[in-house]
Amino acid sequence: MPHIPVLLNETLNVFNEIPSGTFVDATLGMGGHSAAILRANPDLDLLGMDQDTAAIAIATENLAEFGGRVRIVHSNFSNIANVTRESGVENVSGVLADLGVSSLQLDTEGRGFSFRFDDPLDMRMDTASGGETAADILATRSEAEIADIIYLYGEERASRRIARRIVERRERGEPVTTTGELARLVAGAFPGKRREKIHPATRTFQALRIAVNNEIEILDRFLLDAFDLLTHEGVLAVITFHSLEDRIVKQRFRKLTGRCECPPRMPVCVCRAEKRGRLAAKKAIVPTDEETRSNPRSRSAKLRAIVRIDN
């Protein structure tokens, strides 16, 4: 299946008037957004980052036509400040983060992101990181911790029942180690007829992926670091796929626009709100009906963007 960049026109629009300089794509993926941005803005160079070496290899090929305008670094975007400094980049005119998992990751056998294949439960975007896999989490965390992950990151109401089954198996000496086992175990936690359009394990898989890759914990710090890199009138744009992520982006951007967030009864402002940016759009930008019809993965996408003005 060809990769379709989510909210592509909307993303091109928010970067339409950025100053010349370097554009940082913090989640390069297959380079779909980046190629379109380079094409639309001839005076921009690209610094692309991804923590997945498979994505880096494909993006390198897909962006070859742009020659010396493109540099690609294998890194987690939590290192964005170091990576830009070490690359000698001085004027960052725009930063894009298109969060979450790529269709490449979901569609590749062996990675453990999808129950369409029977794979070891890995789910690390950065397989070189030596970090915990999804199987490690299910083997080592307490039942309550597993339930919390599934509830919080998957918005799964049956989280406790699922966690119970996972730990029961572990206690029997048969820990869940493959995508197939996990998908069957979750399906078995929903007795009776299913009326859902999606497989009942979708939410549990999403939750584990978010936990394995620390997706929520690193987001707010990244937003601040990325914003701090921007030149005057530079733009930071983020596409989220989960309400927890969108809330973090919304709150951080609001704070950067100087909105006081003190409780209403506070006599003076103590949150030290400082106006450093303006929102490119008041509300989150969401896909058109046409896009959600042609690309179901765009369903939950939300784009927010902020323009830096304090420098």
Ligand SMILES: C[S@@+](CC[C@H](N)C(=O)[O-])C[C@H]1O[C@@H](n2cnc3c(N)ncnc32)[C@H](O)[C@@H]1O
């Ligand atoms: C939704 S895809 C991006 C697709 C891309 N915009 C395109 O058009 O091809 C997300 C990508 O971000 C990467 N990624 C997710 N979190 C990351 C992080 N913390 N640091 C670096 N890369 C990350 C994933 O490996 C994946 O390749």
Ligand SMILES: [Zn+2]
């Ligand atoms: Zn305040």
